[in-house]
Amino acid sequence: MGRGGQAKARDDGAVRKCIATGELLPKEKLVRFVVGPDAQIVPDIRGKLPGRGIWVSAERDALDKAVAKKLFARAAKQAVELPQDLVSQVEGLLVRRLIDLIAMARKSGQAVSGFEKVKGWLAGEDVKVLLQSSDGSERGKSKLWTPEGARFVGLLTSDELGQAFGRETVVHAAIGAGGLAPRVVEEAARLKALRVSEGGTDRRKEKKRAR
The missing domain is CATH 3.30.1230.10 (YlxR-like)
Structure with a gap:
């Protein structure tokens, strides 16, 4: 001690x-x-x-x-x-780091995107992380679920999540078992501390309302 x-x-x-x-x-x-x-x-x-x-x-x-x-x-x-713009610079770098890790998971076959593919993985694969864009339809997002023992990440916009999969936009994605899942969760936690207030509100939405 x-x-x-x-x-x-x-x-x-x-x-x-x-x-x-x-x-x-x-x-x-x-x-x-x-x-x-x-x-x-x-x-x-x-x-x-x-x-x-x-x-x-x-x-x-x-x-x-x-x-x-x-x-x-x-x-x-x-x-x-x-x-x-130091704080904004940090946020941008954390976003880039998270996107890069998800992209690495995709390239190694540990991640998929798209509603039907994610739904299929949730039904039969060992999903460790469910990712959904912060600006996607709440009705559509509610049709998917976070498996027991898995983590949910909803911090990236559809444009940002799309970058990880080489697409214009992505709303739904999932990461399966593998060495990259814990790293994605860690980086998402750091980004959440910057993007989400203690009350659970997205700080970017707060800024828009304040304008």
């Missing part, structure tokens, strides 16, 4: 401290940033870039706080430059 009765992480690399909240969180719930050669803060979505990592919870409030309170400079112990 660690100080305060908290259990220590088995692997020191599995958790990192968020500079905005001070919480120790699993890395898959955080976004890593590094300081680039020009002293600009760069999002490192895949956690592969060289340099000392600066970690922030994937939640929008934490990212907004890190920007507003100039916490990146404090963590980097130097003056840094922040892109004006």
Whole structure:
């Protein structure tokens, strides 16, 4: 046990401290940033870039706080430059990462799209993730179900989901058993923290109503 009765992480690399909240969180719930050669803060979505990592919870409030309170400079112990659209940039990169993972699942035969194909998989395959576009017909989406033990992802628009399958738009898709399903779920969780408010409302819809 660690100080305060908290259990220590088995692997020191599995958790990192968020500079905005001070919480120790699993890395898959955080976004890593590094300081680039020009002293600009760069999002490192895949956690592969060289340099000392600066970690922030994937939640929008934490990212907004890190920007507003100039916490990146404090963590980097130097003056840094922040892109004006840093939070939007992070969201875009997370979307791209999720699309790429779904595309990899499709290419490896682990994913299908289209209402009838998905319905067939749900009836006979070991489906791990049901994906439906955020802007698809609620009536149509309600005709499919998330199998017990599987996860539902409804964060991507039909255009974004379509990119994963090489189509103009996709409303329904499914990912079967395989190594990519857990990674899709992890990346979807990070994106959800940015796109969905605590009350469960899509932040993009909130912005439209506010205009």
